[in-house]
Amino acid sequence: TTQRVHRIAVIPGDGIGTEVMPEGxxxxxxAAERFGIGLAFDHFDFAxxxxxxxxxxxxxxxxxxRIGGHDAIFFGAVGWPAKIPDHVSLWGSLLQFxxxxxxxxxxxxxxxxxxxxxxxxxxxxxxxxxxxxxxLIVRENTEGEYSSIGGRMFEGTERELVVQETVMTRHGVDRxxxxxxxxxxxxxxxxxTSATKSNGIAITMPYWDERVRAMAAAYPDVQVDQYHIDILxxxxxxxxxxxDVVVASNLFGDILSDLAPACTGTIGIAPSAxxxxxxxxPSLFEPVHGSAPDIAGRGIANPIGQIWSGALMLDFLGxxxxxxxxxRAIEVVLDPxxxxxxxxxxxxxxxxxxxxxxxxxxxxxxx
Ligand code: NAI
Ligand code: MG
Numbered sequence: 001t002t003q004r005v006h007r008i009a010v011i012p013g014d015g016i017g018t019e020v021m022p023e024g025x026x027x028x029x030x031a032a033e034r035f036g037i038g039l040a041f042d043h044f045d046f047a048x049x050x051x052x053x054x055x056x057x058x059x060x061x062x063x064x065x066r067i068g069g070h071d072a073i074f075f076g077a078v079g080w081p082a083k084i085p086d087h088v089s090l091w092g093s094l095l096q097f098x099x100x101x102x103x104x105x106x107x108x109x110x111x112x113x114x115x116x117x118x119x120x121x122x123x124x125x126x127x128x129x130x131x132x133x134x135x136l137i138v139r140e141n142t143e144g145e146y147s148s149i150g151g152r153m154f155e156g157t158e159r160e161l162v163v164q165e166t167v168m169t170r171h172g173v174d175r176x177x178x179x180x181x182x183x184x185x186x187x188x189x190x191x192x193t194s195a196t197k198s199n200g201i202a203i204t205m206p207y208w209d210e211r212v213r214a215m216a217a218a219y220p221d222v223q224v225d226q227y228h229i230d231i232l233x234x235x236x237x238x239x240x241x242x243x244d245v246v247v248a249s250n251l252f253g254d255i256l257s258d259l260a261p262a263c264t265g266t267i268g269i270a271p272s273a274x275x276x277x278x279x280x281x282p283s284l285f286e287p288v289h290g291s292a293p294d295i296a297g298r299g300i301a302n303p304i305g306q307i308w309s310g311a312l313m314l315d316f317l318g319x320x321x322x323x324x325x326x327x328r329a330i331e332v333v334l335d336p337x338x339x340x341x342x343x344x345x346x347x348x349x350x351x352x353x354x355x356x357x358x359x360x361x362x363x364x365x366x367x
Pocket of ligand 1: 016020076077078079080081086090094267268269286287288289290291292293294295300301302303305343345
C-alpha cells in the first residue's frame with residue numbers, strides 16, 4: 001500500500017517565528033517517524049519583512065496557487081513594527097489567508113500545564129493543579145461584529161455619526177456552532193458553553209441564542225449552558241475549571257481566546273488553529289504569540305506554542321494519537337520533577353533548540 005503524504009506549507013514569517021519554526025518541524029518529524037505519518041514540507045519565504053523589503057509586498061501575486069493546494073499551513077508569526085506598520089504586514093498576509101481559505105473556526109486550547117503557574121489561585125489560596133483548567137475556545141472567525149458594513153457621515157461637524165453593523169447569517173452561525181457541538185461531543189465532559197449578550201444586544205444575540213437552542217436539539221448528549229459575556233469573563237477568572245468547550249461570536253471569542261490562555265500562564269506555550277472544517281481549503285496552525293521583536297535573534301524564544309500548534313495540525317489531519325503524544329511530551333518536559341530545559345519566560349536558562357530537542361526526545365521515548 002502507498003502511504004498518504006500530507007503536503008504542508010511552512011511559513012516561518014518574522015522575528016521569533018523563524019526561531020520557533022525549526023523546533024515545531026523537528027517535533028513533527030519525530031511524530032511522523034513514530035506514528036508512520038507521511039508529511040512533506042514546502043518552505044515559503046513570504047509573509048515577512050525581508051520579503052517585503054525585496055518585493056514591496058508581503059505576498060507574491062500567485063500566493064493562492066502556491067499554498068492553496070496544500071493540506072495545511074504551518075505558520076510562525078508575522079509583524080515587524082519598527083520596519084512596517086502592523087496593519088500592512090498582517091492585513092497583507094495572515095488575514096488574507098484566513099479570508100481566502102474561509103477559516104471560519106478559530107480554535108484555541110487553554111490547558112494548565114505542569115510547571116507553569118496559573119496567575120489564578122483557588123479561593124483558599126492554593127495554586128491550581130495541571131490539567132485543572134482544560135478548555136477549548138471556539139471563535140467565529142469570518143462575520144459577526146467584525147464587518148465592513150457601515151460608515152461615517154457629517155465628518156468633522158457637530159452632527160458627525162458612525163455606524164458599524166454586526167452581521168450574523170444562519171449559514172455562518174450554524175457552521176461554527178456545529179463545529180463546537182461536534183467538538184464537545186468528542187470530549188469526555190461533553191459540555192458546551194455559549195457566550196451571549198442578549199440582554200443588551202437585543203437583535204443579533206437573541207438570534208445567536210436561538211441557533212444554539214436549535215443546534216442543541218441535534219446533540220442531546222451535550223450539556224449546554226450560556227452566559228452573558230460580562231459575567232462569563234468573571235467566571236473564567238473565578239472558576240476556570242468549570243469550562244470545557246466555549247463557543248462565541250467573533251468579538252466575544254476574540255476576548256475570551258486571549259483571556260483563557262492568560263489564565264493558564266505564559267503566551268509562549270499557547271497554540272491556535274484557524275480551521276476550514278470542510279477541508280475545501282487549507283487550515284492554518286500557528287502559535288498565539290507574535291514575532292516578539294524584543295527577544296528575537298537571541299535564540300531564547302519558547303518553542304512550545306509552535307510545537308503544540310503542530311500537534312493541533314496532526315489532530316486535524318486525522319492523527320489524534322500523535323496529537324496526544326506530543327501534548328504528553330510537552331508535559332513531560334515542562335514537569336519540574338523531570339528537570340527538563342526551560343526558556344527564560346518560564347524562569348529557566350535554556351535555549352529554543354534545547355526545548356525543541358527535549359520535546360522530540362520525550363516524544364520518541366514516550367508512552
Ligand atoms: P508578541 O506576542 O510578539 O510578544 C508579547 C510579549 O511576549 C513580548 O514580551 C515577547 O517577548 C513575549 N513572547 C511572545 N512569544 C514568546 C515566546 N515564544 N517565548 C518567550 N516570550 C515570548 O506580541 P507583540 O509584541 O504585541 O507583537 C509583536 C509583533 O507580532 C507585532 O508586529 C504584532 O502585530 C505581531 N503579532 C503577530 C501575530 C501573528 O502572527 N498571529 C499575533 C500577535 C502579534
Ligand atoms: Mg486577539
